[in-house]
Amino acid sequence: xxxxxxxxxxxxxxxxxxxxxxxxxxxxxxxxxxxxxxxxxxxxxxxxxxxxxxxxxxxxxxxxxxxxxxxxxxxxxxxxxxxxxxxxxxxxxxxxxxxxxxxxxxxxxxxxxxxxxxxxxxxxxxxxxxxxxxxxxxxxxxxxxxxxxxxxxxxxxxxxxxxxxxxxxxxxxxxxxxxxxxxxxxxxxxxxxxxxxxxxxxxxxxxxxxxxxxxxxxxxxxxxxxxxxxxxxxxxxxxxxxxxxxxxxxxxxxx
Numbered sequence: 001x002x003x004x005x006x007x008x009x010x011x012x013x014x015x016x017x018x019x020x021x022x023x024x025x026x027x028x029x030x031x032x033x034x035x036x037x038x039x040x041x042x043x044x045x046x047x048x049x050x051x052x053x054x055x056x057x058x059x060x061x062x063x064x065x066x067x068x069x070x071x072x073x074x075x076x077x078x079x080x081x082x083x084x085x086x087x088x089x090x091x092x093x094x095x096x097x098x099x100x101x102x103x104x105x106x107x108x109x110x111x112x113x114x115x116x117x118x119x120x121x122x123x124x125x126x127x128x129x130x131x132x133x134x135x136x137x138x139x140x141x142x143x144x145x146x147x148x149x150x151x152x153x154x155x156x157x158x159x160x161x162x163x164x165x166x167x168x169x170x171x172x173x174x175x176x177x178x179x180x181x182x183x184x185x186x187x188x189x190x191x192x193x194x195x196x197x198x199x200x201x202x203x204x205x206x207x208x209x210x211x212x213x214x215x216x217x218x219x220x221x222x223x224x225x226x227x228x229x230x231x232x233x234x235x236x237x238x239x240x241x242x243x244x245x246x247x248x249x250x251x252x253x254x255x
Contacts (some may be wrong), residue, residue, distance in 0.1 A: 009191035032059035040104025049075035
């Protein structure tokens with residue numbers, strides 16, 4: 001079975017459902033305010049099609065973007081061009097990241113870090129991000145805990161999306177694995193594009209989600225070399241977490 005990773009159809013659905021500037025629980029405002037307070041040059045890792053990157057650029061921040069999906073980056077470039085914005089956008093795997101610049105801060109919004117399926121890969125990514133920070137630079141990212149743990153293998157969900165040109169994209173998600181001990185879940189997503197009852201295109205995606213305990217991830221960051229870690233809840237800087245349903249925002253420093 002051949003899988004795509006945030007391919008063309010997935011990008012179309014993403015752009016339709018996660019519009020530029022759509023902020024989940026105040027995340028964009030949080031990152032914008034923190035970066036303005038820090039000053040300097042920045043990088044958004046796993047930038048996707050620019051939902052967060054573009055409003056940060058529009059606020060006057062100097063920020064680059066990197067993503068492994070060429071389809072997502074093509075959408076991001078198009079959206080930047082439409083708004084007269086300029087940014088360095090790089091296509092690269094975070095595990096092998098080798099950009100020409102160092103940054104004062106790197107951000108990963110939207111819980112995207114949880115999409116790195118394997119634990120050793122996530123550690124490798126954190127090490128590469130650490131190397132791309134200036135001394136005193138900061139890593140800012142947010143995580144969440146799954147609200148429920150589906151353990152019914154084969155459980156199927158379906159969604160339908162109407163595009164502006166009249167085409168329709170259907171998405172079928174099938175849960176194939178949940179491992180509570182190893183803290184990950186895998187689903188297969190099938191996208192199909194239809195026009196006037198005719199199937200135009202099909203795309204398969206492996207969608208994995210790995211989660212971390214609150215204190216566990218702090219220890220992970222420390223193992224990489226980060227210090228002065230501040231954990232905030234629900235995009236309020238310094239607010240201590242009190243419930244599992246919160247978004248957990250980490251800010252860590254490279255000394």
